Structures are given as C-alpha cells and as structure tokens.
Amino acid sequence: MTRMSVRPILIHPDPRLKKVATAVPDLSDELRALAEDMLETMYDAPGIGLAAPQVGVLERLIVADAVKDPDEEPQPMVMFNPEVILASDETSVYEEGCLSIPEQFAEVTRPAEVRVRWIDMKGEERESDFAGLWATVLQHEIDHLNGKLFIDYLSPMKRQMMTRRSQKIKRERMRA
Numbered sequence: 001m002t003r004m005s006v007r008p009i010l011i012h013p014d015p016r017l018k019k020v021a022t023a024v025p026d027l028s029d030e031l032r033a034l035a036e037d038m039l040e041t042m043y044d045a046p047g048i049g050l051a052a053p054q055v056g057v058l059e060r061l062i063v064a065d066a067v068k069d070p071d072e073e074p075q076p077m078v079m080f081n082p083e084v085i086l087a088s089d090e091t092s093v094y095e096e097g098c099l100s101i102p103e104q105f106a107e108v109t110r111p112a113e114v115r116v117r118w119i120d121m122k123g124e125e126r127e128s129d130f131a132g133l134w135a136t137v138l139q140h141e142i143d144h145l146n147g148k149l150f151i152d153y154l155s156p157m158k159r160q161m162m163t164r165r166s167q168k169i170k171r172e173r174m175r176a
C-alpha cells in the first residue's frame with residue numbers, strides 16, 4: 001500500500017485556479033492515490049472540502065466531509081467528474097471560506113438543495129440529493145473545477161480587496 005501524503009495547497013492568485021479542469025476518463029491507481037492524498041490534505045488543513053486544482057492537478061476530482069462536529073462519525077466523500085444535475089429555486093446564504101484564499105470569509109448565495117451525479121472510488125456512477133452545508137460545499141468545490149472562486153460572486157471592490165490580502169499572505173508564507 002502506498003503512503004498518503006499532505007500536498008501543498010495553491011494560494012490565490014494562481015493561474016491554475018482559474019482554469020477549467022479536464023474530465024477523468026478512467027479511474028486508475030494514480031487517481032485513487034491522489035484522492036487519498038486530497039482527503040489527507042483536507043483534514044490536515046483543516047477544511048471541509050478540496051478540489052484537485054487546489055493541489056495543482058487540473059482534473060475533475062473533489063473530496064469533501066461536511067461533518068464539522070468532532071463527536072460525529074466522519075463522512076469522507078470522493079467524487080470524480082461531479083455534476084450538479086438539478087438545483088432548487090430556493091436559495092441559502094452561507095459565510096464561505098476557501099483554503100486557497102486563507103483567513104477570509106464572505107456570504108455567498110447558492111441553491112439550497114442540489115442533485116449531484118458523480119463516479120465513486122469503485123468507478124460506479126452515483127446520484128444523490130444534498131442540502132445544508134453539504135450542498136454549499138459541493139457547489140463550491142465543483143466551481144473550483146470550472147476555475148471559479150467564491151470571491152467571483154462578490155462585488156469587484158470586495159474581490160480586489162480579498163485578492164490583495166491573499167497575495168500578501170501568499171508572499172509571507174513563501175518567505176517563512
């Protein structure tokens with residue numbers, strides 16, 4: 001068995017975070033190992049989601065675990081080629097964060113419920129409905145696969161402010 005590892009997370013601005021990721025044609029041991037590394041990276045951060053472009057891999061793969069309560073059983077999810085196939089008219093507002101835009105949060109409005117179709121770790125097609133934090137996180141992660149960040153939903157002025165702050169944090173982390 002190969003050992004899982006924590007991978008470095010790209011910090012905005014980075015051109016790789018603005019690209020559209022490519023669909024995964026077939027599952028391979030390499031892709032499954034990437035998924036395991038991404039789960040390890042997400043839990044280590046800590047975060048409740050992570051998309052492959054955030055670790056510099058431009059393929060359509062996301063991981064998530066929206067169980068925030070440490071007393072509850074973790075629910076790691078791995079999704080290859082995830083797609084929102086149905087979204088509710090009803091919306092919800094959540095104060096989102098992003099591991100690629102550290103230490104910054106802003107309210108984003110999204111559909112409250114979504115139906116997602118994806119390929120699981122066994123290579124099987126799955127479909128399920130998600131609500132609450134799960135719906136928010138999965139939409140945020142699928143946006144990453146399309147080169148979209150949560151700050152793209154904000155006003156140009158707020159987006160510029162958060163980009164500058166992220167750039168400063170990125171420089172400080174590179175010097176450290």
Ligand code: K1U
Nearest residue numbers: 046047048049050096097098099100137140
């Ligand atoms: O995609 C990412 O950058 C991960 C991001 C996911 C996300 C959070 C909130 C709303 C939408 C999407 C994060 O995980 S940021 C960190 C975070 O929210 C968190 C960290 C530890 C415990 C609980 C939450």
Ligand code: ZN
Nearest residue numbers: 097098099100
């Ligand atoms: Zn993010």
